[in-house]
Amino acid sequence: MAVIRDMIPPFELFQPAGVDDAVRLMREHGDKGWVLAGGLDTFDWFKDRIKRPEAVIDLGGVDELKGIAVADDGGLEIGAMTSLTDIAENGDVRSGYPLLADAAGLVATPQIRNQGTLGGNIVQDTRCWYYRSGWPCYRAGGNICYAATPRSMNREHCIMGASRCVAVNPSDTAPALIALDAEMVVASTSGERTYTAEDFFIGPDIDIMRMTVLEPGDLLTRIVLPAPWSGARWYFEKIRDRKAWDFSLVSVASMVNVEGGMIQDARIVVNGVAPCPVRATAAERAVRGRAPDDETGQAAGEIAVRGARALRHNDYKIALMRNLVKRSIRDAA
């Protein structure tokens, strides 16, 4: 049958007013249902008629999923439906977690940040253009990766963590949340579960058809940030082809605790290089006890790219990741 794009097929729309109703509807419709947050990822899929759910559960009216609140321990709780603009501009986020404010503020465009949500940015699907074009690849349930052949156009694909699929995670906020050691709270009809941000993202080795732990019926409801590291330095950088409306080629987020001129502790996370955000734990260990300078950064960068393997067109990502990790130590402020 012929293929046609750019025309959203009909679906049944549900607009629950609470989380309980939302998760009930999600369970009811199972894999024939679709959760709609800001719609930036969703409508691309719908327009291309590749994802064709029967029921769409629109979270736009669930007020309890919106807002930013200071928790008892001094941390922050952010509703998954809070807009990226609100996160980028919120005073508590800006003062306690500028890393997250920066990451959210670099997403796409002002219009997309107004409409896009933190939850949506976290759980969005990969932008591998073979997969997004509807090709029957592993991630789409097929038995091939079109992006990993010798002639594939894979400049934007991964240099590590590949397992059959070589797509990368496109989120800007994900590496920031992992660097901040955030927790993700997930609701379903069987109750609430909590994951560390690092564990929330999964690679194709665990499940090739998902980017996160969320299964049908699971709803990311809020993101919990621990009390800020006092006096910690941070760094976020997103390298992209143009300055607006673009996903990262590689991005880096770091939190660096420096005392007496020496790094006590660091969390370094790189995105755009693997199917899920990569925590550079070996580099983190290597920088402890060293000055946050060019030399330490260089060493951290070299360690972070160990084992990286380029595809046909993305060797540059190895150098870019190394340099960004270097900057995330050297230039953290």
Next chain:
Amino acid sequence: MAENVIGTDISPPDLRAKITGRARYAEDFRADGMVFAKLLLSPMPHARVLNVDTSAAERMEGVLGILRADELPVQSEGTREGALTDEPKYEGEPILAVAAVDETTAAAAVEAIRVDLEPLPFVLDPLESLREGGPDAHVGGNMAGRGELGSLKWPASVFEEAGADRLPMGEAPAEWAIGDIEAGFAEADVVVEESIVHQSVTHHPMEPRSCMAYWQNGKLFLHGSTQSTERTRGSVARMAGVEPDDVVFIGEYCGGGFGSKISGSPIMAVPAVLSRKIGRPVMLRITRYEENYIGRARAGFQGWAKIGFRADGRMTALDLYLVQDSGPYGASDFFTAGTVATASYQPENMRFRGVAILTNTPPRSAQRAPGGAQIVAMLEPLVDKAARELDIDRLEIRKLNAPDSDGWLGPQQGPFTSAYVREALDLGGELFGWEEKKQLSGQRNGTKVTGVGMGLSPFTAGSTGRDGLLVIRPDGKLYVHQGIGNLGTHSIADTARPAADVLDLSWDQVVIVWGDTSKHLPFSTVQAGSQTTHAHTRANHAAATAMVGLLQELAARELGGSPSSYRVADGRVFRAGNRAAGMSFAEAARVAMEMGGKFSGGEVPEDLNDATKAAVAGLAGEGLIAAARDNYERAGAVYTWVATFAQVELDVETGEVEIIDLASTTDCGTVMHPRSLAAQTNGGVFQGIGMAKGQRWVFDPKWGIPFTKRFYTARPPGILDVPLSPRFAAVDKADPYTPVGAKGIGEPPVGAGEAAYVCAVADAMGGQCLCRTPLTADMILAELEGRPRPYGLLDTHV
């Protein structure tokens, strides 16, 4: 006295509607009983339709009809493109169209159609097709030439000789020379040589080419989005298989064309023919995805250049070889490219060789300086390279080689009407602060290195012989009938200004009539080749001069005295020295209607185009009517030059480039409208920078399928990618061969911006030119880090 409006800023008459959203574009129109059409696009880059089963679609409720390729008056054959085809030659080429009561139904019907295709060999890279045994874009050929399909293969030895790092150069079907190329090189003190790739890139205007059509009493009414208006009618008529008189084309606004919507788009045939077939108005809304396929693209080049310079900086020899990616139906960019190069450098000796090869990628058309932008961006970095070797300032070497008004153009070495190129370069050097800025070259600040560069870009900028048509109606206003379209450049208003000035009439008394061929529009230029400003300031000047003559004669007949004793100003015709002795324009219009004959369109000059004569006939009796052909002298090629200067910072750890400063200047003759001119120039410069910096058109080479079908994957530049305050100045020196002095500006800025960017990046890299566009961060970083290049030297569509 009315103030002279030429050279002042005005608000064009369409501005308010555009800003408030009241402007109606093609897809905003509705007609009684209107239905919608959707297209079925080819899923393969080259295939033959074996069988189409539409039975399931036809059974669906709300489906009204299906249109196949063989029902169209203009059918795909050889290098002629039809709107639909049974042998698709690129992925996304429309095969058929379905009409239904709504788009949802039409889309579902398309999905229900079964198309059996036989895959055919396809090719994306012209060099691959030039190899013996290599695939051809068409069955039986790989080359377009004079409407015929041709075939060209080069022996394996050509490729072996070139190796991987040099363009293979076999037999070239197109070749011309000036002087003796070998003698030129013998005379040279420095010779530079490079193989260079310039990408193909889609136009992606904001408004896709949606169109709506209906028929009334045998007449076709078509709403579309085009750059031209009067000249669109003929092409729509051909597509619908009717006479131009039976077509009413309506297109008041155009959301960008850049050369992709010069007159009719082939796809207009679909609603035109489908609406006749089903007896209902048909709207075909083209989506962004479809626009990527059918919306045209610039032809890419794989090129080679060898350039010789004497120690004094003069170019003694330019040897140029271009392999053009022509898409499935051909393009002529490569030929223009050779000509444009002469307008930059006036080489003492030159050889041009070129070959244009068909590929199974979406169709090409003119894109803002077709051939010109490419060649400027390809050659300017080489000029810099030679300047460095010769230790000559980069601005100086351009001034040394640029033409003046005694310069020459192209293989025929014909004259220019005027060329104030050195003035533009000097002005640009001052505006940018070249002397100070070049000291910053190579300066390092942290991880960032500064580079400065410039690009000089010529392009054709005028034509002659079009008609002007003016009416003074009984309301006393001057109606300027414009056959040109409103493509978003303000030329629709700016070219009317000479009429106001000649009649010494205040601008608020001028009404512009445009955008609908039933409104009696005169013969015009197609809006391409930056002809409009030049052609239609002349035509309206001619018509206004004729109008002055008619007013004088009419006043003399009515009030006595000789015509020459009357003056025209401020909406009156009156006796010299006595304003009271005369009549208003409103009175003149009424008198003209009474007198009839030549005063109100009853007689017209013989040399008018038939389209203008018909327009006058349609208006006859409605006021005082003046129509005239532009018979002003033309003494050479009309060219405009733009020089752009750029300062960039290159981050050596990421390959990212930030543009810190931009300044552009132009010799485009008399400035008609300063604000609009600056906007046109800066917009073109940004478009060129986009092509150089990151806009892309990527195909999977194995499957022949593009991925950059959306704005976010095609990545045209955004406002944050350029400085917020680019600077601009114009030489503002009249072209002596036109009464108004104005030349066009649409096209040359593109190459100037693109070249300034690639030259500035090369400067930041210590003079190293990567010789390809787009020049993305990954390529720059790989080079800086000494890592493997992400693409082969001659790879295209990356």
